Amino acid sequence: MATRRTNQEWQTLFECYESSQLTQRAFCEHHGLSLSTFHAKRQQLTHLQTPQTNGFVKANVVEQTTRYHMTQIPTANMTLFVNDVELSIPQGTPAAYLAELIGALS
Known part of the structure; x- marks a missing residue:
């Protein structure tokens, strides 16, 4: 044996x-x-x-929120079409916010 x-x-x-x-x-x-x-x-x-590596890394989810304050009450909305997405945005929305939003949707 x-x-x-x-x-x-x-x-x-x-x-x-x-x-x-x-x-x-x-x-x-x-x-x-x-x-x-x-x-x-x-x-x-x-x-x-042998240390095992599986190709994964730990990821931390970070929530980013952009806030803005309107100084004037909007009178009408703008409608934008970006990559098959329709956005209805109040006129007077800051351009920097729009650029960030469009960049995030791209």
Whole structure:
């Protein structure tokens, strides 16, 4: 029956192999290890120790609100069509606000 080893025991064996100057085959024969198990476990432990990156980064949602105060009561609305969006905006709306709004919709 095969001997079950912990990950720590395997790690110790791999460290011994690295300092042994033996080939993997000779090391496995000397320690009674299956060469295929040695390869598989080494790859598994290497994979566990390698930091995993999945391509995602943490994003923080920041709400930006633009507020403006009208000094005059608008008498009529302007209608703008931007990228298939119809905007009905009070006349007298500051141009900077309109530019920011149109930029956000683009």
